[in-house]
Amino acid sequence: xxxxxxxxxxxxxxxxxxxxxxxxxxxxxxxxxxxxxxxxxxxxxxxxxxxxxxxxxxxxxxxxxxxxxxxxxxxxxxxxxxxxxxxxxxxxxxxxxxxxxxxxxxxxxxxxxxxxxxxxxxxxxxxxxxxxxxxxxxxxxxxxxxxxxxxxxxxxxxxxxxxxxxxxxxxxxxxxxxxxxxxxxxxxxxxxxxxxxxxxxxxxxxxxxxxxxxxxxxxxxxxxxxxxxxxxxxxxxxxxxxxxxxxxxxxxxxxxxxxxxxxxxxxxxxxxxxxxxxxxxxxxxxxxxxxxxxxxxxxxxxxxxxxxxxxxxxxxxxxxxxxxxxxxxxxxxxxxxxxxxxxxxxxxxxxxxxxxxxxxxxxxxxxxxxxxxxxxxxxxxxxxxxxxxxxxxxxxxxxxxxxxxxxxxxxxxxxxxxxxxxxxxxxxxxxxx
Ligand SMILES: Nc1ccn([C@@H]2O[C@H](COP(=O)(O)OP(=O)(O)OP(=O)(O)O)[C@@H](O)[C@H]2O)c(=O)n1
Ligand SMILES: C[C@](O)(CO)[C@H](O)COP(=O)(O)O
Numbered sequence: 001x002x003x004x005x006x007x008x009x010x011x012x013x014x015x016x017x018x019x020x021x022x023x024x025x026x027x028x029x030x031x032x033x034x035x036x037x038x039x040x041x042x043x044x045x046x047x048x049x050x051x052x053x054x055x056x057x058x059x060x061x062x063x064x065x066x067x068x069x070x071x072x073x074x075x076x077x078x079x080x081x082x083x084x085x086x087x088x089x090x091x092x093x094x095x096x097x098x099x100x101x102x103x104x105x106x107x108x109x110x111x112x113x114x115x116x117x118x119x120x121x122x123x124x125x126x127x128x129x130x131x132x133x134x135x136x137x138x139x140x141x142x143x144x145x146x147x148x149x150x151x152x153x154x155x156x157x158x159x160x161x162x163x164x165x166x167x168x169x170x171x172x173x174x175x176x177x178x179x180x181x182x183x184x185x186x187x188x189x190x191x192x193x194x195x196x197x198x199x200x201x202x203x204x205x206x207x208x209x210x211x212x213x214x215x216x217x218x219x220x221x222x223x224x225x226x227x228x229x230x231x232x233x234x235x236x237x238x239x240x241x242x243x244x245x246x247x248x249x250x251x252x253x254x255x256x257x258x259x260x261x262x263x264x265x266x267x268x269x270x271x272x273x274x275x276x277x278x279x280x281x282x283x284x285x286x287x288x289x290x291x292x293x294x295x296x297x298x299x300x301x302x303x304x305x306x307x308x309x310x311x312x313x314x315x316x317x318x319x320x321x322x323x324x325x326x327x328x329x330x331x332x333x334x335x336x337x338x339x340x341x342x343x344x345x346x347x348x349x350x351x352x353x354x355x356x357x358x359x360x361x362x363x364x365x366x367x368x369x370x371x372x373x374x375x376x377x378x379x380x381x382x383x384x385x386x387x388x389x390x391x392x393x394x395x396x397x398x399x400x401x402x403x404x405x406x407x408x409x410x411x412x413x414x415x416x417x418x419x420x421x422x423x424x425x426x427x428x429x430x431x432x433x
Pocket of ligand 1: 012013014015016017018019020026027056083084085086087088090091108109110111112223224225
């Protein structure tokens with residue numbers, strides 16, 4: 001049974017983040033080049049399964065959130081609404097903002113920015129057959145029930161872990177179901193004394209006959225609650241998995257320019273891009289006399305291509321040896337390919353990509369562990385993240401692919417990232433294995 005309904009993603013960002021202790025809502029903190037709120041909105045805005053996005057924001061910061069949405073160019077966000085004093089109040093405000101027409105609603109914590117797109121797809125699919133769907137994972141810790149005592153807490157029971165799940169979000173419902181559960185909760189004078197910490201809790205308590213189907217979540221989908229969670233999230237963003245390469249025609253009608261500065265995978269990527277419907281243009285430093293340290297030669301070469309939807313810069317692997325053994329020329333070359341070149345290419349590419357609203361991919365080769373290669377990887381990944389944040393308003397996406405793998409794996413990772421809506425991501429090509 002296909003619900004055939006519009007799917008609305010609700011990003012709940014109405015909290016103050018007291019436990020995080022930043023003195024500002026944690027969803028406005030920056031992780032991996034953009035705010036946590038932007039990461040979460042981007043997941044729903046970029047999902048082919050979502051038709052509309054509604055954002056709930058902390059009172060007093062609604063205008064700031066609206067500006068952020070406009071700057072980032074999110075196209076599916078229809079409303080930014082003031083949140084309530086509790087999570088459930090924010091949900092209730094979201095339900096009222098969505099209106100009366102039946103639809104599927106996916107309620108997501110803004111502070112879970114690492115949700116995988118596949119979970120959104122799985123939830124929307126599950127809503128074809130179920131009116132209530134929850135994302136959850138098994139617990140890898142043993143869980144106790146405790147009771148307070150004079151000297152502290154004591155354990156009263158070791159719960160059966162095989163029957164326990166850790167609740168994540170999105171929590172997803174047919175609008176009429178979650179609306180009715182909330183109407184009953186709000187009519188119950190006892191609800192305020194025993195509020196629910198999530199939306200499934202409201203449905204379970206007030207509509208117990210509605211089964212809540214479980215969709216498997218993931219350990220990556222963590223909730224940023226305490227300061228340590230932000231550090232874990234930053235580390236997880238460092239290693240974004242390679243997105244799935246769409247089946248066919250994913251790049252139909254687009255032009256992909258591959259700027260070959262000695263990186264492996266260029267020929268394979270050109271073939272793969274063509275197979276996915278793109279026009280692939282290879283510009284080679286060696287063959288075409290292009291120089292990464294010469295901005296004018298880069299701009300001239302790009303001008304000859306016509307429309308550019310995507311540009312991939314693939315630089316050569318270091319191979320210069322240890323710091324003390326490397327020839328002076330090799331040190332200078334490493335600085336060009338590892339920093340100056342990507343900066344020059346980004347400057348030359350920006351006006352062309354802005355015209356097409358496309359994407360730039362900066363690729364760092366494998367073996368970046370030597371003293372000349374490692375700083376290059378750090379510089380290029382930082383450049384990609386920083387440019388992604390700066391250019392998001394113009395719709396220009398910037399990502400970085402690192403890591404080793406065969407030329408085919410590398411090319412597959414590049415094309416998958418280009419075909420995706422990702423920005424500000426550092427993807428490890430070898431994670432596709
Ligand atoms: N009045 C509220 C409270 C919470 N949330 C949202 O619900 C999600 C999960 O809540 P939590 O981690 O508890 O966030 P905060 O309430 O901000 O944190 P704290 O409890 O530490 O203040 C967050 O995305 C938060 O912004 C909301 O929309 N409205
Ligand atoms: C909805 C939730 O994220 C599911 O785990 C959780 O219940 C939110 O709890 P919080 O107390 O608002 O952090």
